[in-house]
Structures are given as structure tokens and as C-alpha cells.
Amino acid sequence: MEDPIISSTYTNEVSKRGLNDDITPGKGWEIWGEHAGICDGTYNSECQREGECVLQGRNAARGAIIGNEYSGWLVVTLKGVKEAIIILKLHLWHEASESTRTEGWTSVSNERNLRSSFLRAVESNATMPVDAGERHRSLRRDTDPTPQPDTMAFEYAIDGKIHRLPRDEFFSAVKGLQRVVDVLTILDDPNFTAEPKDVEIAVRMTGCGRECTYGVTHIYWA
Numbered sequence: 227m228e229d230p231i232i233s234s235t236y237t238n239e240v241s242k243r244g245l246n247d248d249i250t251p252g253k254g255w256e257i258w259g260e261h262a263g264i265c266d267g268t269y270n271s272e273c274q275r276e277g278e279c280v281l282q283g284r285n286a287a288r289g290a291i292i293g294n295e296y297s298g299w300l301v302v303t304l305k306g307v308k309e310a311i312i313i314l315k316l317h318l319w320h321e322a323s324e325s326t327r328t329e330g331w332t333s334v335s336n337e338r339n340l341r342s343s344f345l346r347a348v349e350s351n352a353t354m355p356v357d358a359g360e361r362h363r364s365l366r367r368d369t370d371p372t373p374q375p376d377t378m379a380f381e382y383a384i385d386g387k388i389h390r391l392p393r394d395e396f397f398s399a400v401k402g403l404q405r406v407v408d409v410l411t412i413l414d415d416p417n418f419t420a421e422p423k424d425v426e427i428a429v430r431m432t433g434c435g436r437e438c439t440y441g442v443t444h445i446y447w448a
Contacts, residue, residue, distance in 0.1 A: 250299060252300065252335050253298060253335040254293050254328040254336070255298075255300055256326065258291070258292040259289040288406065291443075292439060293327075294325055294435065294439040295433070296332075296435065297328055297334075298335045302427055304427060304445065306422045308422040310413055310419055311414050311446075311448045312384070312412050312445070313409050314412060314444075315442070315445070316409070317408070318400070319371055320439040328436055374434055375433065375437060377433035378432070379391060379433050380432075382430075383426075383429075389412070399411075412427065
């Protein structure tokens with residue numbers, strides 16, 4: 227079966243999807259930390275065994291599709307949404323150096339634009355405080371996410387309708403269920419649809435360059 231995340235991310239047939247014209251699949255996403263083999267944690271699976279004895283080590287991985295502002299939109303089609311519940315599982319602790327695809331990029335999908343570069347420079351100079359520690363305030367979570375600038379925002383789209391969560395609203399909405407398990411509900415609406423339907427979602431970060439490198443590990447829907 228074709229992976230819906232990978233296949234949807236790299237398709238360029240935007241016109242066939244009926245998305246907002248501003249939502250174009252980004253080019254800066256990559257798979258990180260995913261090991262070969264079955265890695266579901268069952269006793270007989272084979273993946274990333276550690277320790278002197280193969281029965282001693284763990285075999286679970288923390289793979290994700292990772293990106294940042296320059297990665298652009300991550301676009302995914304969810305099949306047969308009926309109960310109108312969509313939840314993202316995220317990794318918020320990645321470092322910029324782990325996003326190798328966007329290394330050296332200064333614009334979304336590495337498409338240089340003088341006007342946008344100028345505006346980013348103006349915005350950066352206007353919002354850069356004297357104390358860098360103040361700009362990167364601690365978010366005080368059990369699994370510390372990478373600190374983010376005040377200008378950072380998380381955006382998600384459902385069937386082309388874009389919603390925006392500024393930094394503090396985003397981290398308030400993210401729920402830490404346990405260590406390294408952070409989830410964000412982007413849809414919970416019983417009136418969303420009367421019949422099962424395919425739903426296209428898209429997510430991205432803005433206002434943070436490569437600082438906001440993060441991972442999408444799972445998408446749950448019903």
C-alpha cells in the first residue's frame with residue numbers, strides 16, 4: 227500500500243485536489259530516524275536492537291517526517307473521515323541540523339524571492355530583542371521543545387481552509403500525554419460531515435526559519 231503521507235506530500239497536481247491556491251506541497255520534508263525492518267515493539271520484530279543480547283535491547287524507533295518553515299506545506303489525504311476527528315502526533319524537540327534537506331535554504335522550498343527576503347529581514351530586525359534569552363523563552367514542558375521565537379506560528383488547513391495558531395496558542399493546544407508523546411487535535415466537529423469523505427489536510431510552521439524544525443509521526447482520524 228502506498229504511504230499516504232509521502233505520496234500526498236510530493237504530488238504537484240494541486241488543481242486536482244481542490245485546495246486553496248496558496249497551499250502547495252513543500253519540497254523540504256524528509257524522513258528522519260526511521261529504521262529498516264518491523265519496528266512495532268512486539269517481541270519478534272527486528273529493528274534497532276540494542277545491547278549485548280538481542281533479547282535485551284529495545285526495538286522501537288522514533289522516526290518522523292521532519293521539516294520547518296522552509297519545508298513549506300506538508301499535505302496529506304485522509305480516507306473515509308466520518309466522525310470528524312483528526313489528531314496529529316508531533317515531535318517538537320528536533321534541532322535545525324537534523325533537517326538536512328533545508329540546509330542552506332533561506333526561503334520556502336528554496337525558492338528565493340527578493341521581496342519576501344526583504345520583508346523577513348525587516349521583521350527580524352523589528353522583533354529581535356537585545357536579550358536572546360528573552361526571545362527564546364522556556365516553554366516549561368516535561369519534554370522540552372526547542373525554544374521558538376515570538377514570531378513563530380503553526381498553521382493547518384482542512385480542505386483548503388487555513389487556521390493559524392500563534393506560538394503561545396499552539397503550545398497551549400498541544401497536549402503532552404506522556405514523555406515524547408505530544409498531540410494536537412485539529413478537528414473535532416460532529417457537524418463536519420454526514421457521510422464518510424476524503425479530507426485533505428496540510429500543516430506548516432511560519433515565522434521561524436529553520437529554528438522550528440519539528441516532526442509529524444502519526445495522524446489519527448475517525
